[in-house]
Amino acid sequence: MKLRDYIIRRLILLIPILLGVTLLTFTVSHIIPADVARVFAGGEKANPETIARIRAEMHLDDPLYKQYYYYLNDLIHGNLGKSYSENRPVTEAIKQYFPATAELTILAMLLAIPVGILTGIISAVRRNQWIDHITRLIAITGVSIPIFWLALMLQIAFAYKYPILPLDSRLGIDVMAPKHITGLYIFDSLVTGNFAALKSSIYHLILPAFTLGYASLGIILRITRSSMLEIVRSDYIRTARAKGLKERTVIYKHALRNALIPTVTVSGLIFAGLLGGAVLTETIFNWPGMGRFAVNAVNNLDFSSVMGFTVIMAIIMVTANLIVDILYSVLDPRIRLGE
Amino acid sequence: MGFIDEWKKRNESRIKETKFTLSLFRHSLLSMIGLGLIIFIVLIALFAPYLAKEHPTYVRLLNPEGKYVTEERWDIHFGDKLLPPSREHYFGTDDYGHDIFSMIVYGARLSIKIGLLVVISATIIGVILGAIAGYFGGYLDELIMRITDIFLSIPGLILAMAFAAALGRSIEHVMYALIIVWWPTYTRLIRGQILKTREETYVEAARSLGTPDSKIIFKHILPNTFAPVFVQMTMDLGNVVLNAAGLSFIGLGANPGTAEWGLMISMGRVYIFQAWWYVFFPGLAIVLFVLGFNLLGDGLRDVLDPKLRR
Amino acid sequence: MEDLLKVRGLKTYFYTYEGVVKALEGINLDIYKGESLGLVGETGCGKSVTALSIMRLIQWPPGKIIGGEIHFNGKDLLKISEEEMRKIRGAEISMIFQEPMSSLNPVFTIGSQIMEAITLHQNVNKKEAEEKAIEMLNLVRMPDPEKVMNQYPHELSGGMQQRAMIAMALSCRPSLLIADEPTTALDVTVQAQILDVVQRVNKELGSSMLLITHDLGVVAQICDRVAVMYAGYIVEIGTVKQIFKNPQHPYTKGLMNAIPKIHVKTKRLEVIRGVVPNLITPPSGCRFHPRCDHAMDVCKKKVPPVTKVEEEHYVACFLHEGAK
Numbered sequence: 001m002k003l004r005d006y007i008i009r010r011l012i013l014l015i016p017i018l019l020g021v022t023l024l025t026f027t028v029s030h031i032i033p034a035d036v037a038r039v040f041a042g043g044e045k046a047n048p049e050t051i052a053r054i055r056a057e058m059h060l061d062d063p064l065y066k067q068y069y070y071y072l073n074d075l076i077h078g079n080l081g082k083s084y085s086e087n088r089p090v091t092e093a094i095k096q097y098f099p100a101t102a103e104l105t106i107l108a109m110l111l112a113i114p115v116g117i118l119t120g121i122i123s124a125v126r127r128n129q130w131i132d133h134i135t136r137l138i139a140i141t142g143v144s145i146p147i148f149w150l151a152l153m154l155q156i157a158f159a160y161k162y163p164i165l166p167l168d169s170r171l172g173i174d175v176m177a178p179k180h181i182t183g184l185y186i187f188d189s190l191v192t193g194n195f196a197a198l199k200s201s202i203y204h205l206i207l208p209a210f211t212l213g214y215a216s217l218g219i220i221l222r223i224t225r226s227s228m229l230e231i232v233r234s235d236y237i238r239t240a241r242a243k244g245l246k247e248r249t250v251i252y253k254h255a256l257r258n259a260l261i262p263t264v265t266v267s268g269l270i271f272a273g274l275l276g277g278a279v280l281t282e283t284i285f286n287w288p289g290m291g292r293f294a295v296n297a298v299n300n301l302d303f304s305s306v307m308g309f310t311v312i313m314a315i316i317m318v319t320a321n322l323i324v325d326i327l328y329s330v331l332d333p334r335i336r337l338g339e
Numbered sequence: 340m341g342f343i344d345e346w347k348k349r350n351e352s353r354i355k356e357t358k359f360t361l362s363l364f365r366h367s368l369l370s371m372i373g374l375g376l377i378i379f380i381v382l383i384a385l386f387a388p389y390l391a392k393e394h395p396t397y398v399r400l401l402n403p404e405g406k407y408v409t410e411e412r413w414d415i416h417f418g419d420k421l422l423p424p425s426r427e428h429y430f431g432t433d434d435y436g437h438d439i440f441s442m443i444v445y446g447a448r449l450s451i452k453i454g455l456l457v458v459i460s461a462t463i464i465g466v467i468l469g470a471i472a473g474y475f476g477g478y479l480d481e482l483i484m485r486i487t488d489i490f491l492s493i494p495g496l497i498l499a500m501a502f503a504a505a506l507g508r509s510i511e512h513v514m515y516a517l518i519i520v521w522w523p524t525y526t527r528l529i530r531g532q533i534l535k536t537r538e539e540t541y542v543e544a545a546r547s548l549g550t551p552d553s554k555i556i557f558k559h560i561l562p563n564t565f566a567p568v569f570v571q572m573t574m575d576l577g578n579v580v581l582n583a584a585g586l587s588f589i590g591l592g593a594n595p596g597t598a599e600w601g602l603m604i605s606m607g608r609v610y611i612f613q614a615w616w617y618v619f620f621p622g623l624a625i626v627l628f629v630l631g632f633n634l635l636g637d638g639l640r641d642v643l644d645p646k647l648r649r
Numbered sequence: 650m651e652d653l654l655k656v657r658g659l660k661t662y663f664y665t666y667e668g669v670v671k672a673l674e675g676i677n678l679d680i681y682k683g684e685s686l687g688l689v690g691e692t693g694c695g696k697s698v699t700a701l702s703i704m705r706l707i708q709w710p711p712g713k714i715i716g717g718e719i720h721f722n723g724k725d726l727l728k729i730s731e732e733e734m735r736k737i738r739g740a741e742i743s744m745i746f747q748e749p750m751s752s753l754n755p756v757f758t759i760g761s762q763i764m765e766a767i768t769l770h771q772n773v774n775k776k777e778a779e780e781k782a783i784e785m786l787n788l789v790r791m792p793d794p795e796k797v798m799n800q801y802p803h804e805l806s807g808g809m810q811q812r813a814m815i816a817m818a819l820s821c822r823p824s825l826l827i828a829d830e831p832t833t834a835l836d837v838t839v840q841a842q843i844l845d846v847v848q849r850v851n852k853e854l855g856s857s858m859l860l861i862t863h864d865l866g867v868v869a870q871i872c873d874r875v876a877v878m879y880a881g882y883i884v885e886i887g888t889v890k891q892i893f894k895n896p897q898h899p900y901t902k903g904l905m906n907a908i909p910k911i912h913v914k915t916k917r918l919e920v921i922r923g924v925v926p927n928l929i930t931p932p933s934g935c936r937f938h939p940r941c942d943h944a945m946d947v948c949k950k951k952v953p954p955v956t957k958v959e960e961e962h963y964v965a966c967f968l969h970e971g972a973k
Contacts, residue, residue: 020489025501032505136369140637144630146581148588149604149622152611160612235751241706242746243766243817244739257756276496280585284608294497298504299590310501314493321492333801334755359666 006329010322021314026071029307030064080308085300086293090308094290099183100170101282101289105274106184107205108213112270116217117256117263120224125251127229135221142218147277151211151284158207166204168286175200208285212277216270223266227259234258257331264328271320275313370638376631384447391441392428395598408509411597413437421614431616433607439616442598443624449599450628453510453583454576457517462572464518465525472526473533480530487523495520496582503591510599513583513592520582521575528571532564539563566643570636577632584625600625652720653857654680654703654825659717661695661702664710668929672698674881675717677955680825685851685858687868687889689904690878693925696861699878700827703859704744705734721825740770743818747830749810753802760798763817770821785816788853789846808839812846819850826851827859832867844871865908869893874961877901880926880936882952887962897964899941935967943968 055061059070074081080090123135159167170185171177178189178197185201188194231237232255240254241247279291286292290309297305329335347354383390395411402408416436424431430439472483490498502516536542584601586592593599595606600621607617656678663670672695680686688696701707702714705726719726722741726734746752754762763782767773773781779798786794789812802810811831818826828847832840848871851858860872868875869889876886877900885898896902903921923940926932932939938948945967953965 016485017488017492020485021492024489024493028501028505031502140369140630140633141626144577144581144626144633146584146588146601146604146622146625146629148585148601149618149625152604152608152618152622156611156615235746235748236754238706239746239752239814240754242704242738242744244735244737244769245765246735254754254757258754261756272491272494275494276585279496279500280588283589294500295589298500303504306501306504310493310497313497317494318492332756334803 003326003329007326010325014318014322017318018315021318022072022075022311023068025307025311025314026068028310029303030067032303075311080311081304083297083302083305083308085297085302085305090305093293093305094308094312097288097290097293100287101278101291103184103186104205104208104212104281104287104289105278107209108216108274108277111209111213112216112220116220117224117260120221120263121228121251121256121259123221123225124228124232132225135225139218139221139225142215142221145215146280147211147215148280148284150214151207151281154207154211155284165207168204168284170201170204170288171197172200172204208281208287211284212274212281215277216274219266219270219273220263223263224259227262228255231255231258261328261332264324264331268317268321268324271324272317275317367638367641369634370642373631373634373636373638376627377635380447380628380631381451383444384451387444387448391438391444393438393441395445410594413442413596413598421610421617423614424616430620431614433603433614433617434610439603439620442603443600443620446598446600446603446621446624447628449510449593449597450580450583450625453514453517454580454632457514457521457579457583458572458575460518461521461525461575462568464522465529465568468522468526469529470533473530473537483526483530487526490520490523496585499582499586500589500591503586508591508594510587510593510597513586516586517579517582521579524575525568525571528568529564532567536563567640570640570643573632573639574636577629577636581625581629651682652679653682654678654859655718655720656699656703657718657720659699659702659714659719661698661707661712661714663712665929670928671931672712672881672928673702674952676881676883678876678883678886680857680859682824683855683857684873685848685860685871687872687875688859688861688878689863689865689868689875691863691925693928694878695881696863696878697829700744700829700859700861703827704738704742705731706738706744736770739766739818739823740821741823742825742827743821743823744827744829745811745814745818745831748834749807749814750802750834752814753810755802758799758801759805759813763798763813763820766817767820781820782816785820786813788819788850789813789816791816806839807835808842811835811839811843815843815846815850819854819856822854823856825857825859827861829861830863831860833862833864840867847871865904877904880931881928882936882965884937884966885962885964887958891959891962895958895962897958897962897969898937898966899943899968900937901964935965 059067062070078091080094082088083090083093086093119135119138123132126132155167158165166172175196178185178194178201179192181188181191185197186205189197189201228251232251237250237255240250245254278289279294281287282289282291283295290312294306294309296302297309388394393413395413398410398412400408400410413435414437419428419432419436420434422428422432428438428440430443433439433442468483472480493501499513499516499520502519503512506512506515583592584599584604587599587601588605590605593602595602603621604618607614607621610617656676659673659676659678661673663672676695676699678686678688678699688699690696698707698712703719703726705714707714714727717727721737724733726737753759757765760779760782763785764775764778767778767781768775771778771781783794783798786797791797791809791812797805797809797813802813805813815831826847831847832843835843844867847858847860860868862868872889874886874888875892876883877892877898878884879900885892885896885901887895892901893905896905900921903919906919907921909915909918921940926936926939932949934950935941935944935948935953938944941948947967951967953967955963955965956969958964958969
């Protein structure tokens, strides 16, 4: 099957999944035992009339299926409700915080993927030698250490004991944010030639991005290592050697291309971990992203923000999964032949 | 004696394989370390009352929503506030004067409880739904798979956060939330394994010999399904606790005053530069706990995977 | 007949968890220019190990070539550097394998895999390599070569995959082609076609072939000489006619008898009693003695020497006169 047809098929399948996700978030927002309207109206001392008005506004007395219809309708029009903790539309808040999370996540991936794959290969090729043991140790600690604790330890080490890196935030207090083009500080400051902002944002990104990417690095390392170990024993690798190819070509061309397939398969999972991890990382580093926003919302009982955040994260995940699937079919010609 | 010798002879190759498995396991340093860590933690949890210096009391209260809840209470000694590690207090004290070592030791009990409950529940759901999907196929299979797809489309921690936030702050709700996050993984795993073994030639061979379906399921399919599920369960025991700690850290799990490792880190964060031990030791406990299960699971996987054995 | 490859005293062992597998215990083999030598034996006797040893493709761990000489083109292949050996692999000595589906890389097109072999050993540009690849595909009578160039291995049938492998192996005109059970995984009708292709192309290119198989029928069809292997030793070697008409070694005789003959009426199929020995603890002396009806005392104690039966026909057995 042609690649283009495969992509179209996957895009169509996207719709029921997104619908299902909205159904799920709708369900979650309706198991909240607290009376949402009362909370919005001001809590215990709320005016009953205000509560009634809010209830009507939010259609809380309508039958469930009608409420779901309103919900879906709102979502399609980009209305995620009102943020109680920030007193503005949820959508607006998320728009503001999105670039910070994006920049952090992208940098974490840029760290985790190349380093993970490379060390995975080396680990497999030098199986059971000392470098294998070290990389396996890194990998396993990566998935065993709680991100928030790692963040705190790194803060103690590099921002307190040996203060070479900033403690938190995206920029130093004395530095102005670069002119807003994308919201990604590194990109924006490069493009506008603002080198003070560039330097400051890079410095501030180091600890959070490392913290966030460390666990993913571990996972990628392990998957790459184990699939390389398996593939290196296959028949077609034997053929490649029999052709007289240099061992380097055998590993990095013939074996790796096949080994990347399971790695790509797992990247959906890794990305989920990154998004979840971002929530914790942003909290520790006081990073002005969606994660920190969500945690604040949780602590303030701002349910519409929490739900809005969840929906957005789900949409991002679904999109990422789609990209992963397409990438997968590019890498592995066998699966293009119908599902 | 004759009976035992006969049994030994008949099962000679099975015994040999088991011995080989055990020896592979024993020779895997990492698996042994993992096993050691876990035994160590379980022992600590078991003997908590004897090891700890301070002990919590459990109080039954009526909460604002009209339900009875059990809360953990520790005695307060403000005089001993924030003391560094010493012979008196191995891990120091927190801002209420509690002995951190005691809290961590009791926290082990809580973590083990959380891990076991969530993983076993998720596995049970997974076995039921996965078996239905895998064995019967058709519409039921499609439906179950689409539902798991939907659940898996939301990042785990975030979904748990949403559920836990909606349900209200408590450890029980965190456990429910984590079960909701975890069941799709087991459903898919078990379904996948059943599908795989169903197609194997030895199942076809058994069928052609006239073996009844039930015997096929129990003798051929299930034993081969078991190994990867077991590995997954082992590793998830650690992962669940990791996530539970994360949720407690955010403020969604244990109520303040409970000795839960994640919560302790969150409380200690304020004092991070003055009293590093408050944050350090609970985190270390989490690391050892999760590391133990990950190492064990990793080792088990290497040992049980027929392809990597030789 | 001129010598192309001379193997003397080849010893390959495998160091495994259960013990040391003594796979090859001193193999002696000659391959002449332009001939097809068949290497037959039961599964596990060491045929493939011999082939991989010649190519120096034995992977350590757990396998290691621990002794012997392989003379080819004036060099001892076991003494040259890995870099020199790589130049020989694929260019002067090529190998094709049993399972064509798993022996081709599933993520690359047939064309790119053949061209890779060509550009590796020959100084040509991409266009020329492409032309040469198509030429090779034509040579192995691949239907619709231009289309196949852009297809992936899983899109081809077993027979076509094997043709592609042959094209790839012969693309650099090697003087020796080692074929390790090339038809075992294929249907009988396809088998005949592939054997025909291999035989014809070898004749056209003037290359020699070492054909490894457990199927005596195949040997009879296309080989000039045949060597019989048992448990890591070559027990008999000669021309196809000599081996089939005048087998000397009890094992060879057993193999010949085991072939059902369509014109003879028998009640039961002839078998060689016993089983293939465990190569970690092989039998002492002649490794065949536990299964041999004519075993003598000396067979249990000493390894039989190789003695000449007639011109080009040698056997390793104490039963033969020259051995006493």
